[in-house]
Amino acid sequence: xxxxxxxxxxxxxxxxxxxxxxxxxxxxxxxxxxxxxxxxxxxxxxxxxxxxxxxxxxxxxxxxxxxxxxxxxxxxxxxxxxxxxxxxxxxxxxxxxxxxxxxxxxxxxxxxxxxxxxxxxxxxxxxxxxxxxxxxxxxxxxxxxxxxxxxxxxxxxxx
Amino acid sequence: xxxxxxxxxxxxxxxxxxxxxxxxxxxxxxxxxxxxxxxxxxxxxxxxxxxxxxxxxxxxxxxxxxxxxxxxxxxxxxxxxxxxxxxxxxxxxxxxxxxxxxxxxxxxxxxxxxxxxxxxxxxxxxxxxxxxxxxxxxxxxxxxxxxxxxxxxxxxxxx
DNA sequence: AATTATTAATTAGATATGCTAATTATATTT
DNA sequence: AAATATAATTAGCATATCTAATTAATAATT
Numbered sequence: 001x002x003x004x005x006x007x008x009x010x011x012x013x014x015x016x017x018x019x020x021x022x023x024x025x026x027x028x029x030x031x032x033x034x035x036x037x038x039x040x041x042x043x044x045x046x047x048x049x050x051x052x053x054x055x056x057x058x059x060x061x062x063x064x065x066x067x068x069x070x071x072x073x074x075x076x077x078x079x080x081x082x083x084x085x086x087x088x089x090x091x092x093x094x095x096x097x098x099x100x101x102x103x104x105x106x107x108x109x110x111x112x113x114x115x116x117x118x119x120x121x122x123x124x125x126x127x128x129x130x131x132x133x134x135x136x137x138x139x140x141x142x143x144x145x146x147x148x149x150x151x152x153x154x155x156x157x158x159x
Numbered sequence: 160x161x162x163x164x165x166x167x168x169x170x171x172x173x174x175x176x177x178x179x180x181x182x183x184x185x186x187x188x189x190x191x192x193x194x195x196x197x198x199x200x201x202x203x204x205x206x207x208x209x210x211x212x213x214x215x216x217x218x219x220x221x222x223x224x225x226x227x228x229x230x231x232x233x234x235x236x237x238x239x240x241x242x243x244x245x246x247x248x249x250x251x252x253x254x255x256x257x258x259x260x261x262x263x264x265x266x267x268x269x270x271x272x273x274x275x276x277x278x279x280x281x282x283x284x285x286x287x288x289x290x291x292x293x294x295x296x297x298x299x300x301x302x303x304x305x306x307x308x309x310x311x312x313x314x315x316x317x318x
Numbered sequence: 319a320a321t322t323a324t325t326a327a328t329t330a331g332a333t334a335t336g337c338t339a340a341t342t343a344t345a346t347t348t
Numbered sequence: 349a350a351a352t353a354t355a356a357t358t359a360g361c362a363t364a365t366c367t368a369a370t371t372a373a374t375a376a377t378t
Binding site for chain 2: 333334335336337338339343344345
Binding site for chain 1: 362363364365366367368372373374
């Protein structure tokens with residue numbers, strides 16, 4: 001088989017694998033994958049407005065609103081109207097939400113990290129370099145397909 | 160940053176990237192991502208029963224049924240009751256469905272393949288080896304989390 | 319200053335996903 | 349023949365996601 005074909009098959013396998021992990025976490029925590037992704041984004045950014053969240057996750061504001069509604073009902077996130085600019089709504093994890101994020105999600109990552117660290121140093125570097133290559137190619141691909149769109153996106157991924 | 164952290168970030172980036180590509184294809188073809196995935200699976204396997212499809216995609220039969228309903232209404236797939244065993248329903252792409260699969264989806268892959276083939280041979284091998292490593296680690300991870308489950312799954316990915 | 323335009327978020331309404339449980343039809347077993 | 353198993357569908361529910369319309373607040377313009 002061609003190397004490129006192998007790469008594609010492996011990529012699909014990897015994506016499938018993480019997808020199933022997500023579902024597993026989801027079942028374990030009682031939080032759906034999209035909800036979990038919102039929470040992960042919040043964990044990394046402390047405070048975001050609905051709009052920023054939507055942009056970051058490439059979803060409509062309306063979609064984010066409905067996901068937040070459900071997360072708020074479970075008391076995993078809190079909304080607070082902006083004091084400076086009252087149109088804005090700042091979203092953040094509650095204590096309960098932070099607590100939940102300390103559980104299952106990291107466990108999975110820990111396993112990955114443990115396995116990863118079992119590799120020789122040269123192999124680790126090789127893997128990282130390869131992933132960088134792939135990420136770059138996929139990005140180029142995306143740019144090919146949508147030439148003018150979202151410069152912001154490009155900036156962000158290159159930081 | 161740790162190598163393992165870098166790897167995680169890159170993986171997330173890659174998944175995000177392919178995710179957005181899927182959405183793009185979806186917009187271009189008027190077929191939703193899950194529907195597209197069903198069609199891809201069918202393209203690779205010519206003929207499958209609903210049940211086999213469900214197993215392959217790790218979804219419930221009920222879910223597959225509803226996706227097939229919509230694909231059938233668009234005349235992209237056809238259902239045929241099994242003659243030998245009348246409980247089974249064989250699903251396949253229609254001409255129209257096959258035609259559609261020749262368009263956008265492959266275009267995206269083509270870009271990837273072209274980029275990939277621009278790499279030196281040693282680099283191609285490196286990337287494939289790395290992806291294999293990752294795929295294996297993610298699989299191990301999955302097994303750690305769900306020890307006894309789905310031997311069939313394991314068989315399939317190791318073929 | 320008053321009007322107009324823009325921005326931020328929500329609501330309303332539609333379609334699609336995905337689940338579990340129940341149902342229908344056919345095959346297999348005892 | 350009766351009981352059990354299998355394949356697919358249906359029904360009913362919660363969620364996700366979109367577009368279009370609405371509400372509220374801020375910014376810009378005349």
